[in-house]
Every structure is written in structure tokens, then in C-alpha cells.
Amino acid sequence: MLGLCVTSIACFEHSYDALGAIAFSSCILFKQMGLYYSPAIFAYLLGKCIWVGGGRGLALFVEIGMATAATFGIMFAPFVTPFPELPLYVLHRIFPVARGIFEDKVANIWCVSNVVIKWRKYFSDANMAKVGTFLTVRLDLLPLALYTSSMAFFLFSFQVHEKSILIPMLSALLALAGKGNKRRESFRSMGLGHMIGGGLMGDDESVWEASVLLLNVATYSMFPLLIKDGQILQYLVLGTLWNWLIGYDPTQVRNRHLRYAGYAIYTFILAHHVLEAMFAAPARYPDIYPVTNVILSFIVFGVSWLGALYELAWQLVMMTGFGLDFRRNGLKSSEKVAGKVN
Numbered sequence: 562m563l564g565l566c567v568t569s570i571a572c573f574e575h576s577y578d579a580l581g582a583i584a585f586s587s588c589i590l591f592k593q594m595g596l597y598y599s600p601a602i603f604a605y606l607l608g609k610c611i612w613v614g615g616g617r618g619l620a621l622f623v624e625i626g627m628a629t630a631a632t633f634g635i636m637f638a639p640f641v642t643p644f645p646e647l648p649l650y651v652l653h654r655i656f657p658v659a660r661g662i663f664e665d666k667v668a669n670i671w672c673v674s675n676v677v678i679k680w681r682k683y684f685s686d687a688n689m690a691k692v693g694t695f696l697t698v699r700l701d702l703l704p705l706a707l708y709t710s711s712m713a714f715f716l717f718s719f720q721v722h723e724k725s726i727l728i729p730m731l732s733a734l735l736a737l738a739g740k741g742n743k744r745r746e747s748f749r750s751m752g753l754g755h756m757i758g759g760g761l762m763g764d765d766e767s768v769w770e771a772s773v774l775l776l777n778v779a780t781y782s783m784f785p786l787l788i789k790d791g792q793i794l795q796y797l798v799l800g801t802l803w804n805w806l807i808g809y810d811p812t813q814v815r816n817r818h819l820r821y822a823g824y825a826i827y828t829f830i831l832a833h834h835v836l837e838a839m840f841a842a843p844a845r846y847p848d849i850y851p852v853t854n855v856i857l858s859f860i861v862f863g864v865s866w867l868g869a870l871y872e873l874a875w876q877l878v879m880m881t882g883f884g885l886d887f888r889r890n891g892l893k894s895s896e897k898v899a900g901k902v903n
Contacts, residue, residue: 562591562595563727563731565585566588566707568584569582573703578621579624579625582628582632583628583629585602586632593655595728597715597718598710598728601706601707602703605703606625607622610625667721667855702873702876704735705732705873709869711729712866712869713866724783724786726782726783727779729862730776733772733776734776737807767819770809770819771816771819773807773809774811774819775861777827778830778861778862779862780800781830781854782858784796784834785851811827826857826861829857830857833854833857836850
């Protein structure tokens with residue numbers, strides 16, 4: 562699924578929009594969690610059709626629509642009959658409302674808030690599904706838009722699995738690929754650095770460091786699932802090896818705010834692992850370890866998501882012609898206009 566999404570982005574970058582639409586439709590059809598990306602992809606393709614304009618824009622719109630419809634039609638053709646029993650069964654499997662708002666411990670708002678508010682006590686599964694559904698450009702901004710869209714689904718959607726965090730983390734991996742790249746502006750730290758560092762992270766090195774921190778927390782958030790699957794050794798060895806191979810050292814992070822945030826986060830994670838290994842959970846709080854895991858992970862994910870929204874809002878301001886990033890340059894738009902006049 563993730564590979565098909567990356568393929569679609571590559572197609573869009575080379576203006577193979579119909580092929581990109583086919584690849585992204587295949588992404589959704591392979592796994593319904595691909596819908597996490599759909600608002601960003603839809604906004605980008607529609608925006609491009611409008612930007613091209615005229616007959617060419619209309620032709621592009623029709624071409625993308627036909628490619629998408631044909632892909633869905635081919636894939637769903639075997640499930641049409643007997644009608645409507647089989648199509649309804651397929652939809653039931655795709656959207657498992659009856660399984661509840663969440664199953665295991667996952668770092669989204671429903672699981673974290675369930676510590677205080679027992680959602681299942683007050684709301685039926687059907688009503689919670691409605692709430693979860695309700696809550697939930699430019700090409701160079703597409704990775705950031707994909708992140709904000711998919712992370713919003715992860716944080717607020719219905720029936721989210723621990724491994725669903727891999728979907729927004731695809732965009733963080735794209736940020737790693739942007740290190741030293743002239744197009745680094747499109748990956749600005751996935752929002753994490755702007756919220757921690759007060760909008761002071763403007764270079765690709767800080768973007769890279771913030772993305773690695775986010776990816777490490779995402780891996781940690783899946784630790785309860787990895788325990789169930791007996792993957793603790795692999796988690797420790799591969800996690801350490803990956804950080805070493807990419808040359809990441811949390812003590813050498815240049816941005817001071819991000820470095821101190823990393824110290825706090827990694828200290829919590831290390832202490833959490835040591836305590837869980839040495840002491841069994843008390844009988845009164847049998848879920849203390851997975852719950853504290855999801856609380857920390859949710860905080861990091863939530864801060865990152867808010868920061869990414871903040872960055873997109875600033876990019877929108879810049880696109881409208883007011884055009885200067887006030888945070889980084891310390892100038893007012895009026896000064897820029899005055900400079901143009903002079």
C-alpha cells in the first residue's frame with residue numbers, strides 16, 4: 562500500500578497524472594487505510610485541473626476521473642453479484658463498525674481519552690463511528706499535506722490499529738529523503754520542529770533530525786503490538802541499527818529546543834522499557850504500561866500534526882501574495898510591498 566502511494570506521488574511529479582490516479586486508486590483498493598491520504602491527493606489533482614484551466618484542465622479532469630473509475634470498476638467487478646448481499650458484505654469488511662471505536666492500545670485520541678471518559682459506556686459503536694467520521698495544492702506541499710491528512714485520520718478516526726501509524730510516517734520518510742535536497746522546503750520537519758522550536762527550524766538538517774525523532778516515537782508506539790508478536794529483540798536490534806546506519810545522534814541535534822525535547826522523550830522511553838522489563842504491572846492497573854506508551858506517543862503525534870497544520874497555513878498565506886514568511890525573516894508584508902515600490 563505504501564509503495565503504491567509513493568508510486569502515485571512519483572507519477573504526479575513527472576506529470577503522469579492518470580497513471581498516478583491509477584496507482585493511488587490501487588493503494589486504496591489494496592488497503593482501505595489508503596483513504597487517509599485521499600483528501601490531500603484529491604485536493605492536489607483538483608487544484609491542478611483548475612490551475613491548468615480551459616479545455617486542457619477539463620480534459621485532464623475527465624482523464625483522471627475515467628482512470629479512477631475504471632480502476633475501481635475492474636477491481637470491484639468480481640464482487641457485484643449476488644447483489645446486494647455481496648457488495649454490502651464487502652463494505653462491512655472494509656468499514657468494521659461493529660468492532661468498536663478501538664480494540665488494542667493505540668496512540669490516538671479515543672484510546673488516550675478513554676482513560677478518563679469510558680466512551681463505550683455512553684455511546685454505541687454506531688454513534689462513535691459517526692463522530693469519528695465527522696472529525697476527520699501544490700506538488701511541493703503534497704508530502705506535508707499527506708502527513709496532515711493521514712495523521713488526522715490516525716488521531717481521530719474509527720477503529721485505528723497500532724500499525725496504522727506507518728501511513729503518516731511515509732511522509733516522514735520522504736522528509737528523510739529530502740535531506741540535502743533543493744526541494745527541502747516541501748518537507749519542513751512535518752510540523753514537529755515548528756511546534757517545539759518556535760518556528761526556528763529552517764534548514765534541512767533540522768528537518769531531518771525532527772523526522773527521525775518522529776519515526777522513532779512511531780516505532781515505540783507499536784511496542785505493545787510487538788510484544789504480542791514476540792518481536793522485542795528485533796525491535797531493539799533493528800531500531801538501534803537503523804539509527805546508527807543513518808548517522809543519527811540525539812546528543813548532536815543542532816536545534817536546542819528539539820535536542821532537549823529529544824532528551825525528555827528518549828529518557829521516558831528508556832525508563833518505560835526498563836520498568837516494564839523489571840516490574841510487572843500492578844493488579845489495580847494492569848494496562849499501565851501500554852496506556853503510558855500511547856499517552857506519550859499521542860502527545861508527540863498531536864504536537865507534530867498541529868505544527869504541520871501551522872506550516873500549511875503559513876504556506877497558504879505565502880501563496881496568496883502576501884508572500885513572506887514573517888517568522889523566519891522578521892519582516893512585515895508592508896515592508897516587502899514598500900521594497901517593491903521603491
